Structure formats: C-alpha cells, structure tokens
Amino acid sequence: MxxxxxxxxxxxxxxxxxxxxxxxxxxxxxxxxxxxxxxxxxxxxxxxxxxxxxxxxxxxxxxxxxxxxxxxxxxxxxxxxxxxxxxxxxxxxxxxxxxxxxxxxxxxxxxxxxxxxxxxxxxxxxxxxxxxxDFNVDLRGDYYSLILFYKDQPGMIWKVTKFVQANGVNIESLICNRLEDTDDSMMCLCLAHSLDQKTLLSIKDIDNIFMARTVPALEK
Amino acid sequence: MITFDKLDKLDINSKPLHEIFQEYEDAHKRAKDPYIRDEALKRLEDMKESVSRATEACSFSFSGMSGLDSLKLKNIMDEKEGTDRVLFSSLIMKVIYYAIAILEENQRMGKIVACPTAGSCGIVPACILAVSEHFKIGVKKQVSALITAGGIGSMISNEVGLAGAVAGCQAECGVAASMAAGGVVCLLNGSNDEILSSAALALKNVLGLVCDPIAGLVEVPCVKRNGFLAVHAMVAAQMSLAGIKSVVPLNEVVEAMKEIGAEMNSRFKETSEGGLATTKTGIRIEEELKEKWTKLYSKDNL
Incomplete structure (x- = not known):
C-alpha cells in the first residue's frame, strides 16, 4: 500500500x-x-x-x-x-x-x-x-468503464474499438459475453481515461447497440 | 512503494524520515494523484473534523454495545466526578478520550479516516492530535508526523496485509499503534532512529493479538482497544524519547508478526468463530442482535 x-x-x-x-x-x-x-x-x-x-x-x-x-x-x-x-x-x-x-x-x-x-x-x-x-464481468471500480449491451453481429468489437482508438484512449481490459441461444451480448471495456462526448455518441449510434453506460473510476 | 529494503539502501540520517517518505511517494505517484503533503493535510483535516463530531455526539451505536464511554471519560476529565478518580495526566486522558470517541463515531456510521483500517481508526489521530494540542504544535509539523506514521504503515503493509483476516488484530490496531508512536516521536523532534525504534517497541509488544469481535462487528473489543493501544503508542514514544532502543529492529519485528499471523488459527482472524466472540456473553449478544434485526427488517418495517 x-x-x-x-x-x-x-x-x-x-x-x-x-x-x-x-x-x-x-x-x-x-x-x-x-x-x-x-x-x-x-x-x-x-x-x-x-x-x-x-x-x-x-x-x-x-x-x-x-x-x-x-x-x-x-x-x-x-x-x-x-x-x-x-x-x-x-x-x-x-x-x-x-x-x-x-x-x-x-x-x-x-x-x-x-x-x-x-x-x-x-x-x-x-x-x-x-x-x-446474465453476463459475466470483472469491474473493480479502478478504471473508467464503458458497458455496451447489443445484438451480436460480425465486427462489433472492431466497430467499437476503432472509435476508442480514434479518441487516443488505451483499453486496459475488454470482456465480451454472448448468451447461449440468443444474440444478446455485452461488451465491457475498462479504459485508461474517459472518452470524449463525441466518441461516446458515435459508439451509441452503432447499429445493434441498445444500451450504453459509462462508469467512472471510483475514488478509494 | 516504500519498503524496508529500499529504506535500508538510503542514507537514513541524511534527512528527516518524513522527507524520505514524501520524496519516495511523490516520485512514484500517478500523474493525476495529488502530492502526498496535500493529501496528508486533507486527511489531517478530516481527522480533526471527525474528532470534533465524535466529541459532540452522544448516542448509542446501532447494536447498542457502545457509544457513551467517551462521555464518561469526558466527565471525569472535566472533574464532574472529582479528581480523586483521575489516574493520568491531562494529555494521556485526552489520548484515551479521543481514541474511544472516534471509534464510537465510526460505529454510528460517522465519517472517519481509516488509518490504517476503520477498526483501528482512533489510534493515530488520538495520539497526533492530542500531543499537538498539548505542545501547541503547528499544522506543518502535524502533516509531517502523519506522513511519518503513514510511511511506517506503508512499509509494514508491503510485508504483510493490514487486515484482521490476514494476521489478526496485531495487523490492525497493532500497526496503528506502531504508526502512532512514530508520529508522536516525529512531533517531538525525535531522530529517525528514535522514530523507527518507537514503532518497533509498539509493534513488538502487541505481537499475537487476535481479532475475535463479538457478532462480527467492529465494536467489542475494538472500541476500547483503540483507547488502550493509543496509550500503548504513547508509552513506546516515551521510552524512545528517553533514549530506550528496541533490541529488535522494526523490519524484524514485522517478520515476526508475519510468521505469527500465518500460524494464527483462522478462528482468531476476523471470523468470530473463537475467542471473545464465542464466550457465553459473546454468543448471547450475537443471538440477541440476530433476533432484534430479524424483527427490525421484517417486511412490515421496511
């Protein structure tokens, strides 16, 4: 410590x-x-x-x-x-x-x-x-996180991460889950910094994403 | 993070310990984190605030096991009960009073500074604040003392986890007493060796202390133990300021603490499966509380 x-x-x-x-x-x-x-x-x-x-x-x-x-x-x-x-x-x-x-x-x-x-x-x-x-995640409150709920289709990770890259933010960890028998999926990105508003809006606008949430890094 | 090994490699008598700790911490901080002196000042202010709230409050904790003991000490200090019942100097009385008051405030969900943990949060502020008030020591020095205490805790924590579940109460209240002793010696301009010696003396004499709280609550014996161990820290500081040295140095005492913690049965490590928690009284209180809460949290009451 x-x-x-x-x-x-x-x-x-x-x-x-x-x-x-x-x-x-x-x-x-x-x-x-x-x-x-x-x-x-x-x-x-x-x-x-x-x-x-x-x-x-x-x-x-x-x-x-x-x-x-x-x-x-x-x-x-x-x-x-x-x-x-x-x-x-x-x-x-x-x-x-x-x-x-x-x-x-x-x-x-x-x-x-x-x-x-x-x-x-x-x-x-x-x-x-x-x-x-029903989605497994690993959030510890130590990073700014972006959580996306979406219908899965090929290329979803690329569609999201290209905006993150364009914003110049490093991805510390990435977890994706898809439920069995459905296309319901969740993506959880822990990021080094917060994303700017424009990037967030672009990500939210991606087809098939029906819910996007951000969680700030928590003070300890 | 500062460790005993790293401290060993530095020329320890080149500058005051708090400066060594401060430089080390600032050199290894993340860009967005504040400087340690600013952070420590903030914590010191929070500690003062918690003392003033704690000494004004007057109510039982949620379980009813604690809450009014600091008031009893205050009454006897104010001579309401007559001086024939006062054993200690006003300084030591204040140390006991502050430590217990802060723990009572913690227990009623008041705001405190975990130092190093919530269950041991009374010891460091009680010693540093009471001594500072007694000797009229300024804020700058108080911040240095808090950094000294924090550096000692940091070095210990990098050897053994500061949690009752890891090594018993020696790793919580024991470490808090060690930190507090070093802080007090710093306040009174002791040398670096005297600071480290006082920290070793305090920790050495609580080795083996178990964590066996009744009903799993941070309350019995924790509240009063903070009062006891705050005075324990003062004894260590006094010995060191008189020139008494710890035969075993701090880093070796910490090794011993680690060994004892590892061997300690898990029943005595915050599980409340042994010791005071399973005495006749401990079990009775646990059952009474269970009944009380079942009633309180039945559907009708929510």
Whole structure:
C-alpha cells in the first residue's frame, strides 16, 4: 500500500469491507442502471447477510445506489433518502457457499425493466462486480468503464474499438459475453481515461447497440 | 512503494524520515494523484473534523454495545466526578478520550479516516492530535508526523496485509499503534532512529493479538482497544524519547508478526468463530442482535 492508502480513505464507518465496499458496489450499480429505479432489492449472502446489518451494509448499499460516495454522511439516513425519492427498498438474506463471503445481488426495477448486478466486497474497500444480468464481468471500480449491451453481429468489437482508438484512449481490459441461444451480448471495456462526448455518441449510434453506460473510476 | 529494503539502501540520517517518505511517494505517484503533503493535510483535516463530531455526539451505536464511554471519560476529565478518580495526566486522558470517541463515531456510521483500517481508526489521530494540542504544535509539523506514521504503515503493509483476516488484530490496531508512536516521536523532534525504534517497541509488544469481535462487528473489543493501544503508542514514544532502543529492529519485528499471523488459527482472524466472540456473553449478544434485526427488517418495517 502507498502512504496515501494507509492514511485513508475518509469514509463513513464502521467497516471498510462491509460499509465502504458496499457503498462502492452500490455506486457502480447506480452508474450501470443509469437512472432512478422505482424498486431496489438487495440479496445479501454469507457474512454480508450475517453481520451486514450491524455494519450498516444495508444503508451503505442503498446510499451507494443513490449515488452517495464513501464519505457522504447521508449514508446513515439512506432509508429515508430512498423514501423521499419514492424508491421502494427490500432485502433478503441467504447462505450460499458457492458465493464469496461478502456478496450481494442488487436488483433494480422500473416497470417491466429489470437489471441485476452481482458483486463481492473483497476487503479493505476493494470490490469486484462479477455479473450484470446474465453476463459475466470483472469491474473493480479502478478504471473508467464503458458497458455496451447489443445484438451480436460480425465486427462489433472492431466497430467499437476503432472509435476508442480514434479518441487516443488505451483499453486496459475488454470482456465480451454472448448468451447461449440468443444474440444478446455485452461488451465491457475498462479504459485508461474517459472518452470524449463525441466518441461516446458515435459508439451509441452503432447499429445493434441498445444500451450504453459509462462508469467512472471510483475514488478509494 | 516504500519498503524496508529500499529504506535500508538510503542514507537514513541524511534527512528527516518524513522527507524520505514524501520524496519516495511523490516520485512514484500517478500523474493525476495529488502530492502526498496535500493529501496528508486533507486527511489531517478530516481527522480533526471527525474528532470534533465524535466529541459532540452522544448516542448509542446501532447494536447498542457502545457509544457513551467517551462521555464518561469526558466527565471525569472535566472533574464532574472529582479528581480523586483521575489516574493520568491531562494529555494521556485526552489520548484515551479521543481514541474511544472516534471509534464510537465510526460505529454510528460517522465519517472517519481509516488509518490504517476503520477498526483501528482512533489510534493515530488520538495520539497526533492530542500531543499537538498539548505542545501547541503547528499544522506543518502535524502533516509531517502523519506522513511519518503513514510511511511506517506503508512499509509494514508491503510485508504483510493490514487486515484482521490476514494476521489478526496485531495487523490492525497493532500497526496503528506502531504508526502512532512514530508520529508522536516525529512531533517531538525525535531522530529517525528514535522514530523507527518507537514503532518497533509498539509493534513488538502487541505481537499475537487476535481479532475475535463479538457478532462480527467492529465494536467489542475494538472500541476500547483503540483507547488502550493509543496509550500503548504513547508509552513506546516515551521510552524512545528517553533514549530506550528496541533490541529488535522494526523490519524484524514485522517478520515476526508475519510468521505469527500465518500460524494464527483462522478462528482468531476476523471470523468470530473463537475467542471473545464465542464466550457465553459473546454468543448471547450475537443471538440477541440476530433476533432484534430479524424483527427490525421484517417486511412490515421496511
């Protein structure tokens, strides 16, 4: 660890894995969903389920999904903050040994649209988003990321990456997934810098892309 | 990142330790990151803010296990209870008071600076701020002390992970005490050797400390332990300032800590499967909390 990481972060307590990590998971989910849901449901697994309430993991997740950062004192009151925004909140608690000890599924709902984000809090405030709906991903909040949902067709990666290249931005990692039996696909690019607005619009305009989301690098 | 090996290769007495740490950190930072002195100043201000909020607040934590102990210390310091119950000087009283108050604030989801972790966040600020107030030490020096403390923590973290789950509480509150001792010696113009010796003394005397919190919460024994280990850091700093040297140098103490951490049974590494967590009282509290939360989070209450 660097000195700056040893004497930080500034965060709402009480636990870096169960509180700060949960907030950062919520933050990524908030950017992926990209708008206000009418309903948020959280399924907590294992240690998150067992000791989460005492660590305010519930409040941390809600607050994170409202876009509050790790040092935002409003986390403490995130139930009422969600209520004020007209968002319904629910929780389930499960034990599942196949899942990470500190693991959560977040389900956003608005009318018929449902989005699920699965993530782990891996310790010291570090996190890993492992799934968006049925697509496998690996998002850790350390890079600006571009997430694209699209109908697959030949050349999609080239169509996207040529705009990224034209913008002069390096791709740190790229994950593509296609669901079995359908053409539904997802592409997740972790980038060294953010893309400019024009590039983003060009990418969004590519045929077959029906949803594009950006997630900024999160402060730790 | 700064390590013991790298420090060994430098001429350690060429300049103050905080300057060595500062130069190293700045030379290896990413372009968009701020300089470490600016970052440390920000953290110091956050620490001061957390102390002022913590010492004003007066409420139980969510579990009800902690929250009002700092107030009891404050009352006895203000002589409301009479001086015949005060054992320590006002400086040491303040160190205990700050450390416990900050942990209580952490426990009620207040804003704190994890230093190095959230569960040990009271020790470094309690020592650095209480000593600075007592001796009227300026902000510039306080920043240097925080960088000194951070550099010690950074070197240790590059040998062994700073988490109860990795090496028990010796790697959290133990390391915080080691950092704090070095910070205090820096505040009082100790030499580099004295700083490193105080850090070694503090860490050496908490080797083997386990992490066995009740109900898995950062609360019992963590809140009061921060008070204890803040004073522990002050003892180490005092010994070093008196000229007492640690026989075993810091890097070797860290090796010992690593070995002990690796051998430590996982029941005593943040899993709450042993020690205080599974005492009769520990189990009773865990069951009571489970019942309380099941009720609180039933569908009707959400």
């Amino acid at each position: 660097k000195i700056k990481d040893v004497i930080g972060p500034t965060m709402v307590g009480p636990s870096s894995s169960h509180t700060a990590g949960a907030i950062r998971i919520g933050n990524i989910a908030y950017y992926i969903y990209g708008r206000q849901p009418s309903n948020m449901h959280f399924t907590l697994y294992n240690s998150f389920a067992k000791t989460g309430l005492g660590h305010g993991t519930d409040k941390a997740l809600i607050g994170g999904c409202l876009g509050f950062l790790v040092d935002d004192i409003r986390i403490r009151d995130s139930y009422s903050e969600a209520k004020d925004r007209g968002i319904q909140v629910g929780f389930s608690f499960k034990t599942d040994r196949s899942r990470h000890p500190n693991s959560v599924d977040i389900e956003f709902q608005d009318g018929n649209s449902i989005l699920t984000v699965s993530a782990n809090s891996t310790g010291a405030g570090n996190i890993q988003v492992i799934k968006i709906n």
